[in-house]
Amino acid sequence: MTHVMACIDGSPQAAAVCDCSAWASKRLDAPLTLLHVLDRQQYPVSGDLSGIIGLGSREFLLQELATLDEKRAKLALEEGRMMLDSARQRAISAGVAQPECRQRHGDLVESLRDLQDETRLLVIGRQGEDSGDAIQHIGSQLENVIRTMQRPILVAPGDFSEPQSVMLAFDGSATSRKGVEMLAGSPLFKGMPIHLVMVAADTADNQAQLENARGVLTAAGFNVEIAIRAGEVEPTLHAYQAEHGIDLLVMGAYGHSRIRQFFVGSTTTNMIRTTSTPLLLLR
Structure with a gap:
């Protein structure tokens, strides 16, 4: 069965995305999946920094940096889980029976492409969490998502209320x-x-x-x-x-x-x- 897929992050649009996707899930009678993608460029899986050994760095410093990266990635992963749990509770409050939560580590566009066969409707915010505060600024990855996906995409720009027309x-x-x-x-x-x-x-x-x-x-x-x-x-x-x-x-x-x-x-x-x-x- 295809799902309503909602992209959840730490942006100001996250609540609207959650509300919008819950509304669509109920209208379409389709299951809701809440998706958080941890950007592998910001939080690499591996802490391999051996490439800078030639600059004179010491082995213990490389290990410290690798450990720090690992801690940052774990914290980001936990933060994502908390966001998903909050979104899940919000969707349940909106009347969605059993919203599913998924977390992936990688690139957003690639992740959505991988999940395309499971997607009936994609709901995404106009801005991501790294897009800044400009009201009319489009998230850096949104255009790539739109050009890549072969599914209908519902873009949430801000506060959501159920459409009447x-x-x-x-x-x-x-x-x-x-x-x-x-x-x-x-x-x-x-x-x-x-x-x-x-x-x-x-x-x-x-x-x-x-x-x-x-x-x-x-x-x-x-x-x-x-x-x-x-x-x-x-x-x-x-x-x-x-x-x-x-x-x-x-x-x-x-x-x-x-x-x-x-x-x-x-x-x-x-x-x-x-x-x-x-x-x-x-x-």
């Missing part, structure tokens, strides 16, 4: 059409009004695409509003979201071409940086 940024692409089908077939947003918003020229073709998408969602039992707005994508979507009080945004994630892979100023990146509500990225 949802907006899908629709552009007529294969990704957004697939997004419509995913929303129609998923229990995640059942009973919520859905807004389909296209930032483009108000043409007959664009209207027809929106109407087709609305038909798919209406047939699945959703109450659907459609809109075409002109302007720059990011501010126009935010303006519509604020105007209608929509508390969760859905959009397609990055493409996979070599050019797009290094296109820092993408709409996706900007939306992650500026959104104040949860953002669900579809692949």
Whole structure:
């Protein structure tokens, strides 16, 4: 059975990630796994420092440094266990019956890739614990996670409250059409009004695409509003979201071409940086 996978760390977003993943777990009727990854670059498994012997260091000093690294790693491991236990208790309080805790030592992106077959939805904070205090700063590994994972990713930017409405940024692409089908077939947003918003020229073709998408969602039992707005994508979507009080945004994630892979100023990146509500990225 695939899980809702929640990345837990010491960042300010950890509580929101926990609450958001608990909500998703209950809505999807899927088990919740709370994951903490101990960065092997900060806390290496081995304390092997023999490479600096040539600089004149003494053997006992190398041993002391190795022991210190080992102690730091053990403390970090225990801190991670405490964070996971706190998150588990929070999830139980939110109504999740048996959340599972996992701790891994390694690279976050590699760990998530290894667990991808077990993952139905990934929930992650916009900032990690090493990202600093800048409100609109994106965590250093988040973009790599988004580009690597082939699963839907729910990004939690701050405090979480259960969504009452949802907006899908629709552009007529294969990704957004697939997004419509995913929303129609998923229990995640059942009973919520859905807004389909296209930032483009108000043409007959664009209207027809929106109407087709609305038909798919209406047939699945959703109450659907459609809109075409002109302007720059990011501010126009935010303006519509604020105007209608929509508390969760859905959009397609990055493409996979070599050019797009290094296109820092993408709409996706900007939306992650500026959104104040949860953002669900579809692949």
